[in-house]
Amino acid sequence: xxxxxxxxxxxxxxxxxxxxxxxxxxxxxxxxxxxxxxxxxxxxxxxxxxxxxxxxxxxxxxxxxxxxxxxxxxxxxxxxxxxxxxxxxxxxxxxxxxxxxxxxxxxxxxxxxxxxxxxxxxxxxxxxxxxxxxxxxxxxxxxxxxxxxxxxxxxxxxxxxxxxxxxxxxxxxxxxxxxxxxxxxxxxxxxxxxxxxxxxxxxxxxxxxxxxxxxxxxxxxxxxxxxxxxxxxxxxxxxxxxxxxxxxxxxxxxxxxxxxxxxxxxxxxxxxxxxxxxxxxxxxxxxxxxxxxxxxxxxxxxxxxxxxxxxxxxxxxxxxxxxxxxxxxxxxxxxxxxxxxxxxxxxxxxxxxxxxxxxxxxxxxxxxxxxxxxxxxxxxxxxxxxxxxxxxxxxxxxxxxxxxxxxxxxxxxxxxxxxxxxxxxxxxxxxxxxxxxxxxxxxxxxxxxxxxxxxxxxxxxxxxxxxxxxxxxxxxxxxxxxxxxxxxxxxxxxxxxxxxxxxxxxxxxxxxxxxxxxxxxxxxxxxxxxxxxxxxxxxxxxxxxxxxxxxxxxxxxxxxxxxxxxxxxxxxxxxxxxxxxxxxxxxxxxxxxxxxxxxxxxxxxxxxxxxxxxxxxxxxxxxxxxxxxxxxxxxxxxxxxxxxxxxxxxxxxxxxxxxxxxxxxxxxxxxxxxxxxxxxxxxxxxxxxxxxxxxxxxxxxxxxxxxxxxxxxxxxxxxxxxxxxxxxxxxxxxxxxxxxxxxxxxxxxxxxxxxxxxxxxxxxxxxxxxxxxxxxxxxxxxxxxxxxxxxxxxxxxxxxxxxxxxxxxxxxxxxxxxxx
Numbered sequence: 001x002x003x004x005x006x007x008x009x010x011x012x013x014x015x016x017x018x019x020x021x022x023x024x025x026x027x028x029x030x031x032x033x034x035x036x037x038x039x040x041x042x043x044x045x046x047x048x049x050x051x052x053x054x055x056x057x058x059x060x061x062x063x064x065x066x067x068x069x070x071x072x073x074x075x076x077x078x079x080x081x082x083x084x085x086x087x088x089x090x091x092x093x094x095x096x097x098x099x100x101x102x103x104x105x106x107x108x109x110x111x112x113x114x115x116x117x118x119x120x121x122x123x124x125x126x127x128x129x130x131x132x133x134x135x136x137x138x139x140x141x142x143x144x145x146x147x148x149x150x151x152x153x154x155x156x157x158x159x160x161x162x163x164x165x166x167x168x169x170x171x172x173x174x175x176x177x178x179x180x181x182x183x184x185x186x187x188x189x190x191x192x193x194x195x196x197x198x199x200x201x202x203x204x205x206x207x208x209x210x211x212x213x214x215x216x217x218x219x220x221x222x223x224x225x226x227x228x229x230x231x232x233x234x235x236x237x238x239x240x241x242x243x244x245x246x247x248x249x250x251x252x253x254x255x256x257x258x259x260x261x262x263x264x265x266x267x268x269x270x271x272x273x274x275x276x277x278x279x280x281x282x283x284x285x286x287x288x289x290x291x292x293x294x295x296x297x298x299x300x301x302x303x304x305x306x307x308x309x310x311x312x313x314x315x316x317x318x319x320x321x322x323x324x325x326x327x328x329x330x331x332x333x334x335x336x337x338x339x340x341x342x343x344x345x346x347x348x349x350x351x352x353x354x355x356x357x358x359x360x361x362x363x364x365x366x367x368x369x370x371x372x373x374x375x376x377x378x379x380x381x382x383x384x385x386x387x388x389x390x391x392x393x394x395x396x397x398x399x400x401x402x403x404x405x406x407x408x409x410x411x412x413x414x415x416x417x418x419x420x421x422x423x424x425x426x427x428x429x430x431x432x433x434x435x436x437x438x439x440x441x442x443x444x445x446x447x448x449x450x451x452x453x454x455x456x457x458x459x460x461x462x463x464x465x466x467x468x469x470x471x472x473x474x475x476x477x478x479x480x481x482x483x484x485x486x487x488x489x490x491x492x493x494x495x496x497x498x499x500x501x502x503x504x505x506x507x508x509x510x511x512x513x514x515x516x517x518x519x520x521x522x523x524x525x526x527x528x529x530x531x532x533x534x535x536x537x538x539x540x541x542x543x544x545x546x547x548x549x550x551x552x553x554x555x556x557x558x559x560x561x562x563x564x565x566x567x568x569x570x571x572x573x574x575x576x577x578x579x580x581x582x583x584x585x586x587x588x589x590x591x592x593x594x595x596x597x598x599x600x601x602x603x604x605x606x607x608x609x610x611x612x613x614x615x616x617x618x619x620x621x622x623x624x625x626x627x628x629x630x631x632x633x634x635x636x637x638x639x640x641x642x643x644x645x646x647x648x649x650x651x652x653x654x655x656x657x658x659x660x661x662x663x664x665x666x667x668x669x670x671x672x673x674x675x676x677x678x679x680x681x682x683x684x685x686x687x688x689x690x691x692x693x694x695x696x697x698x699x700x701x702x703x704x705x706x707x708x709x710x711x712x713x714x715x716x717x718x719x720x721x722x723x724x725x726x727x728x729x730x731x732x733x734x735x736x737x738x739x740x741x742x743x744x745x746x747x748x749x750x751x752x753x754x755x756x757x758x759x760x761x762x763x764x765x766x767x768x769x770x771x772x773x774x775x776x777x778x779x780x781x782x783x784x785x786x787x788x789x790x791x792x793x794x795x796x797x798x799x800x801x802x803x804x805x806x807x808x809x810x811x812x813x814x815x816x817x818x819x820x
Contacts (some may be wrong), residue, residue: 011193015077015129015186019044021053022074026135032128033104035074044075045323049095049181050133052323062322063527063604068178069136075182079127086191091117092356093184094131095324096164097139101130112163113179114354114375114395120191133180136162144382149425151378152533154351160379163391165353167318173530175321175603183324184356194221194274196281198244201270201405202451203284205305211254211286213270216246223274230284231268256305257285257407259344260367261631262651262684267364270405285364285407291453292593298461298470300495301593302369302410302453307684310586310651311369311594312629313343314611315498317352321603326356333616334601335362341611341622342629345369347497347596350377350416350458354399363408370408371497371596372399373458374441376415380422383436396441400448409449413497414441414456417474419465432465433457458497474498475595478581480532482545485577488584496595500581502546502574503529503539504621505567506605506613509774514605514615519567520559528606540607547573552737570607572768572812575624575782576736582628583635583729587647588686597625617798620770620782627727627783632656632681634719636731644691644701644731646717650681659720662694664701664712668741668765669787672712673699691715703733713739714765716786723789730784740813741765743785747809749820756805758820759790766811773807773820775799785811 021044022035029035044053050073054060091100093113100108100119108119140158150157159169168177197218204212213230219237226237228247235249255266267285271278292301292308302309319330338346346363348355350373363370374396383389403409414437422432437456445454461471468475469492477483477491479500505511505519517524520540531538544555547569559566578597585592602610611622631651639645650656658681663674675694681687691701703710715731732739743766748759756776760769766785771778776795785791795805809818 011190011195012187015079015188016046018077019046020076021050022076023050023054024072024074026070026072026138028072029074029132031104031106032074032076032101032130041076044181046075046077046182047092047185047326049179049183049323051177051180053181055322060322062175062177065175065177067176068180069140072135073133073180075131075133077129079123079129079188080125082123082125082127082188083190084123084125087121087123088189088191089119089121089129090187090189091119091182091184092186093182094133095179095181095183096136096162097134099132099134101128101132103128104130112391112395113165113183114163114398115391116184116398131182136164136178136180145384148380148431149422149427151421154378155533160381161388163375163388163395165324165375166351166377167321167324167353170351170533172533173609177321179324179353184326192221194223194279195219196272196279199281199401199404200448201281201284203268203286203405203407204451205254205256205286205288206250209256211249211251211268213249213251213284213286214246215248215270215281216240216244219245219272221274225273225275227273229271229273229278234273237272251286254286257287257364258367259304259309259369260339261342261344261629262304262307262309263367263653265365265367265407267407282405283361283364284405287407289410289452294494298494299591299593300461300472304369304410308593309344309369310592311345311495312582312586312596312625313338313345313347313368314597314600315347315349316355317599317601317603317610319601324353326358328358328362331355331359331362334612335359335366335368337612337616337618337622338600339366339368341618341626342631343368343625344629345371345410345594345596346600347371347373349373349498350375350413354395357402357406360403360406360408364406368408369410371411371413372409373413373416374399376418376436378417378421380418380434381436383434383440389440392436392440393444396444397448400444403449409452411453411455412441412445412449413454413458414438416458419457420459420474423464423466461494468493468496469591470494472497474598476501478577480539480542482542484549485580485584488581489590493585493592493595495593498598499595500578501530501539501598501609502543502577502621503607504543504574504609504611504619505570505607506602506619507571507617508567508772510605510613510615510617519563519607525606528602528604528608530609539609543570543574543607546577550576550736552735568768568770568810568812571620571770572782574621575768578621578624579628582625583647584637586628586633586649587635587637587645588649588688618777618781620768623778623781623783627780630727632658632719632726634660634717634727634729636715636717636729638702638731638733640702641704642690643704644715645688646691646694646729647686647688648679648681648719649686651684654683656681656683656721658726660689660694661718661720662691662715663786664699664715665765665786666712668714668739668743669763673701701731701733710734714786716765718786718788725789725791728784728786730786736767737813739765740767742814742816743811745769745785745809745811745816745818747818747820748790749805755794755796757792757794758805758809759792760785760809761790762787766814768812769809770811771807771809773805776805776807 475496602608
């Protein structure tokens, strides 16, 4: 239920301040009356977690977490000064097994982290609120229906019996921090205010492009005139035959909501007008979501407003593994970096936790689509148990009630790798699915958000649920399975809800500040490197495989003899893999309609899966993805004896007149052949051009025919808008090491109305030019630079530091350093 503040009275307030925490043995106290007044208590943040409170008190280290699931934790709050009378206590989320006491009387027992509870109470003016979070371990050991299979990734197996996040229960990549406590806000609501319940708010575009807003709700409070306002228009609230309230508006002058890569994410405020007073209901965006499965019915392409959108982005973990926070200020830094990288989709996977409405509001504003898994992963869940099924239904309803009208919500998914887990363990197809993902969750989806796409599971489709050539896959052919880069095409990927997991090395500034130990050899370093539980390899081994594959270097020898150089090649290689793979997936004619990287952010400083480290600093791979995700892009594809092709992509709403320049360089400097063409790239379109068409004659650009010694070591494509370079691409016919040159870089540091910048020029090809400027994030980094026009790199502030950028500029494979 939503309480709306009227013009003179506030009926709802958050109970954030004044909480204390007591740690006790499991079952030591049955009720608050049993607890001695002399027990040591800690200050505790609410919303917050036990781990957060203990860390603040210096009693918990997230890098070496103590187990918490074997203790009880008591939260206390004195409610004094409230006017006696009827109220409601609203708990947005209690993790996990919780009992709530008011004045020593138990008023609630909650058994799910993911449901809200709304409890009517009567306050007397001097009241005491207590919450006991009971030890989780006994519930994990409780007997239940026999599982058909037992996943290796998640421990303990009893997690299938409780409704709680799997964060903290996936050894090998996630710190084993138990999520316990009042992790979402607690509200005190005074009875008698204006309130809206069971709100349904749908916003779409009709055939004429007009905005259509439909609302239905229940209303309590006193008002003689109710209207709904959206934008500049209003409509009266009508009473249905069943007694419910509803309103319908058609807005002729709305601008659609788009992912930011394809347009502007326009939003419109919606308010309930009660006797002339406005009560905000939130914001909506007018857009239509549809699914294009292609001519063969095997694809998975998302369309927004009937326009195909190549979905790219990453899988979300959490803003903070200790706190599991849910506020706008927690989400904004991560999501803004996602947008700056060109990501237009974030997936909240089934192994994580539901994020709050604020997460979606930020995504609404930034134009980032959200793929939302329900919090189910890998297990065979006991949905035949009526009590368990009821909790599942409540959590799904609570989630979708909170997301009414949010245009960023694009895909709802029944969970992660349930079907895959069963299939990989040899179970028959009838065992993969079940009523959870085929009946229970779809029914809630149909009732609350039928305007988005629903899929039963991720991955899903094909001869096996994880087959990349049909439906949705988790693609690790390039990556964990150590396939060559051209497997990205051979696999015929349709949509990768996960892909490209590597142990990405952070920038040196993060390692110096948070992990100053020898790379790879030190156990403290290795503890931060993700691995699949039980595997004989980790994701650093995967990165090393591609380091050797792309650069021909022996990783083990390199890190022994030159650890600094090893780390730089390790940083460069995952950016190179990401750019090359997305170039394949985004080219015109590709079967792929989207791919998300695993994952957006690390949970601790180190070489984790995240493309942003846990301090919020982008890793080198983030910059590679930023280049790969440009809405206006140029990429190469090596078509063997068909030659080298150049592909130009324009996702914007307007036609673009551009100039394409392609040069094959000998020794990284001398054009062996070159060509230029003025091209018109249609809106939302693309072109594919054979490089030889630009040259006007045969030239073995791909070095496929090998009639003699190669005449060049790199081919460079530039996409120009007048004198401005929009995008560039590089192809290495004999590999990257054959084109590794010690270039002479020249730099000029300056500043203008847009802020500080550095102009960088080179006399020949320089690979993976990288800038280390503490306190600043460059708008491009770890990039290749060809001779010609200087490249302008601008800086944005990141944390504290000097007003003027100072630092070093290096290039891969060279000891030359420029200090500014």
